[in-house]
Every structure is written in structure tokens, then in C-alpha cells.
Amino acid sequence: MEHTITLLTGYTDKKGELHREVTFGKRLSVGDIMLLDSDPRATSPTQYNDLVMRRMITKFGSLPLPIGDGVLASLDTIDREDLRVGGDRFLKLSRGDDRKGEILDAETNRLAFGFEIDGTPYPLVKFGRMQTGNDEYQADALGLTGVSRECFLLGTQIASIESEDGTRIEGPIGIKDFASLDGEDLVQLRSSAHLRRLSFRFSRESISRERNGENNLSANGSDGNDGEGVAEASSPKA
Numbered sequence: 001m002e003h004t005i006t007l008l009t010g011y012t013d014k015k016g017e018l019h020r021e022v023t024f025g026k027r028l029s030v031g032d033i034m035l036l037d038s039d040p041r042a043t044s045p046t047q048y049n050d051l052v053m054r055r056m057i058t059k060f061g062s063l064p065l066p067i068g069d070g071v072l073a074s075l076d077t078i079d080r081e082d083l084r085v086g087g088d089r090f091l092k093l094s095r096g097d098d099r100k101g102e103i104l105d106a107e108t109n110r111l112a113f114g115f116e117i118d119g120t121p122y123p124l125v126k127f128g129r130m131q132t133g134n135d136e137y138q139a140d141a142l143g144l145t146g147v148s149r150e151c152f153l154l155g156t157q158i159a160s161i162e163s164e165d166g167t168r169i170e171g172p173i174g175i176k177d178f179a180s181l182d183g184e185d186l187v188q189l190r191s192s193a194h195l196r197r198l199s200f201r202f203s204r205e206s207i208s209r210e211r212n213g214e215n216n217l218s219a220n221g222s223d224g225n226d227g228e229g230v231a232e233a234s235s236p237k238a
Contacts, residue, residue, distance in 0.1 A: 128159020
């Protein structure tokens, strides 16, 4: 699936040739994002966005690919805005109506694309353990930063991934298996892991409040009202 737009002004090269037609045809994988993450230019938000756009563009007039660093930077604000809109439109069209990422419950995700291992997609992802300090120490020892570190730590929390035909691969999932994952799937896993941590936190805090006499409960389990509770219930009738 491709998406083509025509810029209002476009880019004029050194030979005086005008290039206005831009085609988007490549979705970013996590591997692409890891490479961008390690690019020194990625520290600038504007340059990072241009680096992303350059990877998504599969045709820009008759310019050779990948397009040069200065091409997008030379475009006026109207053309740059149209590029952003065109890129977003391409991502929506290339996902298709039949692909939908979904958080099924606190532990389980259905990804829009899924992990692809040996040519087989694995869209069902089940979390099973919490990240620990030891996992972070290991990421430190491996020298991982940015998205690579994030994927490593996400992988340690995954209990299993499963294909549509029920084939299952047990976790943890290694960082190399994240490389082919679609960028949109990474965003979903990131959100799901965060919500999972929150669900554990809320559950634990609720139990802690009950044990400590909060939530309008006394520490002995009664509701704190005079004349009611355990002592009253055990008193003999006159």
C-alpha cells in the first residue's frame, strides 16, 4: 500500500528540475527506530522528524533515494505540513481496516502486525512478569540506551507470543526479535506495560489501605461505627 501526494511548492534541484510528487511506501519497523535513535542528528526534534519522514518516502519526484539531508529542510512550512499529513494518512491506509491493535486485558495484547519470526507473525502477546532491578542492571551491562533498552526491558516482561494458528513461543523475547516489529505495535506494548504496572499499583494500594484501616474501615475489619462491628455482633442478647 502506497500513498502519493503533490506538494504545492516542491523542491528544485541544482539542475533547476522541480520535484513535487512524493510517495510514502515504507512503514517504520522497530529496527528502523533503533537506527534513528543512534543517529546523532536525532537529538534535534526537527531533524528526528525529518529522518523518520525520509525513511517512509519511497519516491520524491525523480530524486535518487534516499533523499539528501537538505531536501526536506529546504521545503516551506506548507509543504512540510502536507508531508506530515501525508505520512499520517499513509500509516492509516497501510494498516488497513482489518488490522487493529487491542489491549484484551491487563496481561494480553493483540497487535496490529505482531512479531515476525521465521516468516510467521505472532500478534498475541501475553505479559507474565514484572520488570526488576536485575533486568535494568543487565541492560546497563549490555550498554543499551533509548529504544533498544526499552525493547530489551519489554521483552523480559513477556511470558509468551502466539500466532493465529496457536503456535506459541515462550518468553522472554530477545531484543533481536523486536527489530521486525512495526513501530505502531511498539507504541501499544509500551502503553500496555504501563497500564499493567498501574493495575498492580492500584491493587496493592487498595489492599494496603484496607490493612491499615483506611477506606473508612477500622483495622479490625469493622466500619468504625459505634455499637456495630465484631464486638456488638458477639454480645449476648438480654
